[in-house]
Amino acid sequence: MHFNEYIDSQKDxxxxxxxxxxxxxxxREDATADHPYGDGPAKALDEAIxxxxxxxxxxxxxxxxxxxxxxxxDPALLILAHLDVVDEGEGxxxxxxxxxxxxxKLYGRGTMDDxxxxxxxxxxMEAVRECGxxxxxxxxxxxxxxxxxxxxxxxxxxxxxxxxxxxxxPDAAYPLIHLEKGRFAxxxxxxxxxxxxIPRIMRIDGGTTPNIVPCKASAVVLGLTAAQxxxxxxxxKEKTGANYVLTEEFNCEGGVCCKKLVITAEGAAAxxxxxxxxxxxxxxxxxxxxxxxxxxxxxxxxxxxxxRLFPHGDTAGETVGIAMKDxxxxxxxxxxxxxxxxxxxxxxxxxxxVPVCANKENVFDVVAAALQKEGFALHEDxxxxxxxxxxKDAPIVQTLLSVYEQYTGEKGEAYAIGGGTYVxxxxxxxxxxxxxxxxxxRLHGADEFADLDTLLLSxxxxxxxxxxxxxx
Ligand SMILES: [Zn+2]
Numbered sequence: 001m002h003f004n005e006y007i008d009s010q011k012d013x014x015x016x017x018x019x020x021x022x023x024x025x026x027x028r029e030d031a032t033a034d035h036p037y038g039d040g041p042a043k044a045l046d047e048a049i050x051x052x053x054x055x056x057x058x059x060x061x062x063x064x065x066x067x068x069x070x071x072x073x074d075p076a077l078l079i080l081a082h083l084d085v086v087d088e089g090e091g092x093x094x095x096x097x098x099x100x101x102x103x104x105k106l107y108g109r110g111t112m113d114d115x116x117x118x119x120x121x122x123x124x125m126e127a128v129r130e131c132g133x134x135x136x137x138x139x140x141x142x143x144x145x146x147x148x149x150x151x152x153x154x155x156x157x158x159x160x161x162x163x164x165x166x167x168x169x170p171d172a173a174y175p176l177i178h179l180e181k182g183r184f185a186x187x188x189x190x191x192x193x194x195x196x197x198i199p200r201i202m203r204i205d206g207g208t209t210p211n212i213v214p215c216k217a218s219a220v221v222l223g224l225t226a227a228q229x230x231x232x233x234x235x236x237k238e239k240t241g242a243n244y245v246l247t248e249e250f251n252c253e254g255g256v257c258c259k260k261l262v263i264t265a266e267g268a269a270a271x272x273x274x275x276x277x278x279x280x281x282x283x284x285x286x287x288x289x290x291x292x293x294x295x296x297x298x299x300x301x302x303x304x305x306x307x308r309l310f311p312h313g314d315t316a317g318e319t320v321g322i323a324m325k326d327x328x329x330x331x332x333x334x335x336x337x338x339x340x341x342x343x344x345x346x347x348x349x350x351x352x353x354v355p356v357c358a359n360k361e362n363v364f365d366v367v368a369a370a371l372q373k374e375g376f377a378l379h380e381d382x383x384x385x386x387x388x389x390x391x392k393d394a395p396i397v398q399t400l401l402s403v404y405e406q407y408t409g410e411k412g413e414a415y416a417i418g419g420g421t422y423v424x425x426x427x428x429x430x431x432x433x434x435x436x437x438x439x440x441x442r443l444h445g446a447d448e449f450a451d452l453d454t455l456l457l458s459x460x461x462x463x464x465x466x467x468x469x470x471x472x
Contacts, residue, residue, distance in 0.1 A: 273418025
C-alpha cells in the first residue's frame with residue numbers, strides 16, 4: 001500500500017485522536033514541582049504519549065518540557081510541533097475544547113495551532129513505517145509544551161538534546177518560511193521629581209503591548225481648557241490622521257480647583273511587523289502634546305524628547321538612526337508601542353523587526369546612545385534577537401518546496417516574515433505548513449478551525465518529505 005492510501009484509511013482514527021488532544025485545555029499556568037508550564041500542558045503531553053503508544057511509538061517525556069519519539073535509527077530530520085495553546089478568549093460559537101466537525105472543518109482551540117499539525121506528523125511517521133519503507137536515517141518528532149509563551153521548552157530541549165541536520169516545524173503556513181526578521185524590543189525609562197506648576201501633563205497612557213500599533217492613547221493635562229486645545233487638535237488631525245477627543249473634568253487638590261483635560265487620540269491598530277498598515281495613536285498624542293502651551297516640566301521635556309526620537313509616522317526607525325534594509329529580508333520596521341508616564345517618570349518600549357544585516361553596532365548601540373543622550377536608560381535585560389535565515393538553495397528548502405508542488409499543484413516559493421516562528425533559534429530550521437495560503441483559520445481567535453483535508457494532505461506531504469530526506 002502507498003502511504004497516501006494508508007493515511008486516507010486512518011481518517012476516523014485521526015479525528016478521534018485530535019478530539020482527545022483538543023479536549024485538554026493546555027494553556028500555560030504557574031509551574032508546579034513536576035510541571036514547568038503548569039498542569040494543562042503536562043496533561044496534553046500525557047495524552048500525546050498515550051496516543052503515540054497506541055500507534056506503536058514510544059514517546060519520551062522530557063520532564064514535561066517536551067516529548068520526543070523516533071522512527072528509525074540515527075535521526076537526521078526533526079519535526080517540531082507543539083501541544084500548548086493560547087487561552088480560548090471570548091466570542092466562540094462552538095465549544096472551544098470539544099472538537100466539532102462541520103463541512104470538513106474541525107472547530108476547537110488548537111485544531112490548527114498546533115495539535116492537528118502535530119498529529120499529522122505522527123501519522124506521517126506511522127504511514128512510512130506501516131508501508132514498509134526503509135529509511136537510511138531516522139526521523140524524530142518533538143512535541144513542545146511552551147511555544148505560545150516564549151518557547152522556553154526549546155531552550156530546555158536543546159540544552160539536553162542534539163540538533164539534527166534537517167528541521168522543519170508545521171506551526172505556520174505553506175509554502176515555506178525561510179527567513180524571519182530579528183527583533184529588538186527593549187524597555188527603557190526615566191524618572192524625575194514631580195513639580196507643581198501648571199499647565200502640566202499629569203499622566204500619559206499609551207499602548208501596553210509592544211507588538212501592536214496602539215489604536216488609542218490618552219493624556220491628562222492640568223490647567224488647559226478644551227477651548228484652548230481644540231484648535232491644536234484640529235491642526236494635528238490634519239497632520240497625523242488621528243482623531244482627538246477632549247473631555248473636561250474638574251480637579252480639586254488642597255482647596256485649589258482647576259480644569260483637568262483628558263485628551264484621547266484614536267488611530268488604527270496593526271501588527272508591529274507591519275506598522276505602516278496602522279496609525280499610531282500614541283505618537284499622534286505625543287505630537288499634539290508637544291504643540292500645547294505647557295509649562296516647562298520634566299514631563300513636558302520627556303514628551304519633547306520622545307517626539308525627537310520617535311516622531312509620528314516614522315515606521316522605519318529613520319529618526320533614531322536605525323533605518324536599514326537588505327535584499328533578502330527587506331526593511332527594518334519600527335513601532336513605538338508602549339508608554340506609561342506619570343508625574344515622576346515614564347516607562348516605554350518599542351518593537352523593531354530587524355533584517356539580516358542588523359547587528360549590535362548598527363542597531364543596539366545606535367539606539368542605546370540616542371536614548372542616553374535624551375536621558376533615558378535601557379533596561380538591563382535589553383537585547384536584540386538576530387534574524388533567522390536558511391538560504392533558498394538549502395536541501396531542506398528545495399525538498400519541502402518540491403513536495404509541496406507535487407501534492408498541491410501550486411508554485412512552491414520560500415518567503416520571509418517579520419514575526420518569529422518556533423524554529424527561530426534553531427539553526428537550519430524552516431517553517432512548513434499547515435496553513436494554506438489565503439485561508440484565515442482564526443488562530444488564537446474565536447472559532448479556530450482546521451480543514452481535515454488539509455491536515456491529511458499535510459500528513460502525506462510530511463511522509464513524502466521523510467522518504468526524500470531520510471529514505472534509502
Ligand atoms: Zn503555534
